[in-house]
Amino acid sequence: MKAPQDIILRPVITEASMENVQSRKYTFKVAKDANKIEIAQAVEGLFPGVKVARVNTVSxxxxxxxxxxxxGYTxxxxxxxxxxxxxxxxxxxxDSMI
Incomplete structure (x- = not known):
């Protein structure tokens, strides 16, 4: 099993993602081979006291x-x-970014 630091790479800080923080939606850049269950467990492991309701992914x-x-391509x-x-x-x- 992967460590949570290997799954959650970094937060995404944009205007659109910051607007979603009020509705309890947080955006992260994750590993390409991570699935939704691994992402939810990694977020709950990295941030104590946090419970994940759902995860949406975008490739x-x-x-x-x-x-x-x-x-070439990025x-x-x-x-x-x-x-x-x-x-x-x-x-x-x-919360400190708002």
């Missing part, structure tokens, strides 16, 4: 980029939008 394809004559990634239950604690990291 993001790499973008096509050019630098002069050379062309790295593909996976995002997870984690919704918490009503009775659980919030994630303090995101």
């Amino acid at each position: 993001c394809r790499g973008k096509f980029k050019r630098m002069g004559r050379t062309a 790295a593909s990634s996976k995002k997870a939008i984690v919704t918490l239950t009503e009775g659980s604690k919030t994630i303090e990291f995101f």
